Amino acid sequence: MLGLNKKDSSLFLLVLLLVIFAPFLLNPFPENSELAQFNAGYPDLMQRFLIFGIFAIGFNILFGLTGYLSFGHAAFLGVGSYAGVWMMKLLTMNVLPAIIISVIFAGLFSLLVGYISLRRSGIYFSILTLAFAQMSFSLAYSVLTPITAGETGLQLALDDPRILGVSQVDGTIPLAHFFGLNMRESYELAMGGWLFTFNAGYYLCAVIMMIAFYVAIRIFRSPFGMMLRAVKSNQQRMNFTGLNSRPYTLAAFVISGMYAGLAGGLMVAMDPLAGAERMQWTASGEVVLMTILGGAGTLIGPVLGAGFIKYLENIFSKINDNILYEWFSALPTAVADVLVFVIHPFIGKGWHLTLGIMFMLIVIFLPGGIMEGFQRIGKMFSRKKKTATGPSGAAPAPAE
Amino acid sequence: MTLIRKPLSRRSILRAGAAGGALLATPTIFTSRAWSQGYLNEPTGSTVTLGFNVPQTGPYADEGADELRAYELAVEHLNGEGDGGMMSTFSSKALKGNGILGKKVEYVTGDTQTKSDAARASAKSMIEKDGAIMITGGSSSGVAVAVQALCQEAGVIFMAGLTHSNDTTGKDRRANGFRHFFNSYMSGAALAPVLKNAYGDDRKAYHLTADYNWGYTTEQAVRESTEAMGWETVETVKTPLAATDFSAYITPVLQSDADVLVLNHYGGNMVNSLTNAVQFGLRDRVVNGRDFAIVVPLYSRLMAKGAGENVKGIFGSTNWHWSLQDEGSKAFVRSFGQKYGFPPSQAAHTCYVQALLYADACERAGTFNPCGVVEALEGFEFDGLGNGKTLYRAEDHQCFKDVLVVKGKENPSSEFDLLEIVEVTPVEQVTYAPDHPQFAGGALGTCNSGA
Numbered sequence: 118m119l120g121l122n123k124k125d126s127s128l129f130l131l132v133l134l135l136v137i138f139a140p141f142l143l144n145p146f147p148e149n150s151e152l153a154q155f156n157a158g159y160p161d162l163m164q165r166f167l168i169f170g171i172f173a174i175g176f177n178i179l180f181g182l183t184g185y186l187s188f189g190h191a192a193f194l195g196v197g198s199y200a201g202v203w204m205m206k207l208l209t210m211n212v213l214p215a216i217i218i219s220v221i222f223a224g225l226f227s228l229l230v231g232y233i234s235l236r237r238s239g240i241y242f243s244i245l246t247l248a249f250a251q252m253s254f255s256l257a258y259s260v261l262t263p264i265t266a267g268e269t270g271l272q273l274a275l276d277d278p279r280i281l282g283v284s285q286v287d288g289t290i291p292l293a294h295f296f297g298l299n300m301r302e303s304y305e306l307a308m309g310g311w312l313f314t315f316n317a318g319y320y321l322c323a324v325i326m327m328i329a330f331y332v333a334i335r336i337f338r339s340p341f342g343m344m345l346r347a348v349k350s351n352q353q354r355m356n357f358t359g360l361n362s363r364p365y366t367l368a369a370f371v372i373s374g375m376y377a378g379l380a381g382g383l384m385v386a387m388d389p390l391a392g393a394e395r396m397q398w399t400a401s402g403e404v405v406l407m408t409i410l411g412g413a414g415t416l417i418g419p420v421l422g423a424g425f426i427k428y429l430e431n432i433f434s435k436i437n438d439n440i441l442y443e444w445f446s447a448l449p450t451a452v453a454d455v456l457v458f459v460i461h462p463f464i465g466k467g468w469h470l471t472l473g474i475m476f477m478l479i480v481i482f483l484p485g486g487i488m489e490g491f492q493r494i495g496k497m498f499s500r501k502k503k504t505a506t507g508p509s510g511a512a513p514a515p516a517e
Numbered sequence: 518m519t520l521i522r523k524p525l526s527r528r529s530i531l532r533a534g535a536a537g538g539a540l541l542a543t544p545t546i547f548t549s550r551a552w553s554q555g556y557l558n559e560p561t562g563s564t565v566t567l568g569f570n571v572p573q574t575g576p577y578a579d580e581g582a583d584e585l586r587a588y589e590l591a592v593e594h595l596n597g598e599g600d601g602g603m604m605s606t607f608s609s610k611a612l613k614g615n616g617i618l619g620k621k622v623e624y625v626t627g628d629t630q631t632k633s634d635a636a637r638a639s640a641k642s643m644i645e646k647d648g649a650i651m652i653t654g655g656s657s658s659g660v661a662v663a664v665q666a667l668c669q670e671a672g673v674i675f676m677a678g679l680t681h682s683n684d685t686t687g688k689d690r691r692a693n694g695f696r697h698f699f700n701s702y703m704s705g706a707a708l709a710p711v712l713k714n715a716y717g718d719d720r721k722a723y724h725l726t727a728d729y730n731w732g733y734t735t736e737q738a739v740r741e742s743t744e745a746m747g748w749e750t751v752e753t754v755k756t757p758l759a760a761t762d763f764s765a766y767i768t769p770v771l772q773s774d775a776d777v778l779v780l781n782h783y784g785g786n787m788v789n790s791l792t793n794a795v796q797f798g799l800r801d802r803v804v805n806g807r808d809f810a811i812v813v814p815l816y817s818r819l820m821a822k823g824a825g826e827n828v829k830g831i832f833g834s835t836n837w838h839w840s841l842q843d844e845g846s847k848a849f850v851r852s853f854g855q856k857y858g859f860p861p862s863q864a865a866h867t868c869y870v871q872a873l874l875y876a877d878a879c880e881r882a883g884t885f886n887p888c889g890v891v892e893a894l895e896g897f898e899f900d901g902l903g904n905g906k907t908l909y910r911a912e913d914h915q916c917f918k919d920v921l922v923v924k925g926k927e928n929p930s931s932e933f934d935l936l937e938i939v940e941v942t943p944v945e946q947v948t949y950a951p952d953h954p955q956f957a958g959g960a961l962g963t964c965n966s967g968a
Contacts, residue, residue: 156646159642159645159646160645161638161641161642161645162638162642162646165638255757258728258729258758259728259729259755259757259758262730262733266730267659267729267730267733268657268658268659268729268730268731269633269658269659269662269663269682269684269689269730270633270659270662270663272662272663272666272689273666274688274689274959274960275960275962276958276960285962287963288692288960288961288962288963289669289962289963289965290669290670290962292670301670301671314645388637388641388667389670390633390634390637390663390666390667392632392633392634392659392663394632394633394634394635395634430635430638431638431639431642434573434627434628434639435625435626435627435628435639435642437626465573465626465628466573466574466578466628468628469574
């Protein structure tokens, strides 16, 4: 299908189905139950899953294939965001030009950064990219305040020119739209106790994410992807055979920078604001975490890692002691107190701690990330299949 | 021709099940909630949900924790538990202690991390997932401005927490956003006369300014009001926000002929820069035959605690202080102290007041509809909430009230008793026109109810 082999086609279809039915899958608990706390099927978080999924897929093209660990990818996301907001301020509230310009600007910026940074490899490369990202952050936060609005973040205003659109409608800023389809538009579906939200913005992200994912698969399977893998396994030997590897690494760097820009543009399309913190080194570190957590070098791993981190960040950080007490209300007060005391450090503001522990466990026991976990489970089942007697259905094979 | 009859497989059962399920669900499928409501997140049950979006991690986590305490206290009082706090001293008597409009107040909390993105994500999840009808909190202007814009776009009310930059109700003002806290301009206007009395009208000031939006507006405000009374600004230097060692910025001060150092820093920045300045002996310095002075435009008790000994005798301004002796402040300090065992900070005060003001506005408007609430708050005059007579100005949604000028206490009696009130600058002195140059360039627009 679409020039993909059978295995990749089925992976692509699986991801497509997951993305289409995410509003159902992420809202497994009825609206009024205690467990509704763990529902993640609201538009903002679902959009974030996809956007950071794109970001991580792009990062993985560089890190997973060439092994070059960029510690400054957030800078490209930030540049894309700023470009996108400016497009919305100056041109139109249609998100398409904003997204396109984000990709272009991030691509140009990554060309510049990549051209300089790729003269070194290993730790020196990482440090150079980190330096560039921190530089961009500092510039955006203070020196470039007229362009970036500094600390408060670049936002839309009532008096923006918007040449191809309108500045304001009855004293409000027009909403971001895709040829008239409002990005905040949601269709809510009530089924029994469940409430599912289908958001226009989410499905726009979904379409773009699927395209990005498809392109990533093609890159992974192409001769170009093979060259990048060669860079990862032994760049020196590659150079000795007379191949100049720089153009390949630079191309990979720019492509992954453009993916980051695309993610930045989409963030702006969903929520028209660009803040400098988007470029901070913690943001760059986050995408590294996502990729490693999910499984570097695998196709779908980084997306899972992105979803995992964003879920923890948005769901765990909102559980507070009151909610815990509600859960344990059936227990005697003393027991509930002890339980709350034990759990307290891991929830609310302690979500970083939970993430840290999970990260350590995964890196120690599953060095290949979440994907390795799936593979092991898959193997377990396939072994059972051999010993089982009689016909059995096909065990779900791990995709990558 | 033979028909091959397959045995019933797991797959075909699943398929039939799914089809049947979809068929059963069809009658209820087209009941979108969006059609039935007049505005976003209209509370239909017996409860109403408020969103408390405060920094729980990051540089302002202390303030955030205190804000959250204040909100919990406010919710208790609104629901008729506890001693009622400032509800008894509040000039408006619309609140009855039975929740808001008869609905029990519930709340959700979130972590802003003092980052615009994280704050918006957290606020969005409160609006989209938890059905919050109002968002409040925050301890930084960047976050306040970002969340305020989001609330305007989504169609809920935003009651700002601690945010001091002019922009929140200046160029970034929004119809759905309200600020009770004072701002940079008011700090400058309140400080200038006190500084004139204390240090004279021909001083030379040297500014160190945190290199971000709040720093700029504060520097501008203090510079303009001190220059208006005759001071000269020798130099203004921007310092990086992440700086922890300010020695490199203090040395040039020693070489200049400035005799006043203004530290436009907040939080950890101020603690470090002030400590450095004192270590370099600036306080014992004599320039042009006069004692060198240090000024900190925005003071908070938590900062004073961090800087310890060094704050003694240093002037600054603050929104509220727990040692105020009016009935409202006393009632608030009493109920906060009873619950938590120590006096509240100014961040806690402004958040508590914002929650009460919102609830009161809903009661007076008779609805949770954001547009009704905006109407009820605009031009609302009240008293008894710790700052004396206060006006929520309709033009920019900024509260106008007296401003406190404080000084680091020479002989503190406890770890909370670090500041003493030097002067209560009356509201007339800190009032400005809505289109004042420091606030120009913004427009409220119209309220959005998300319908």
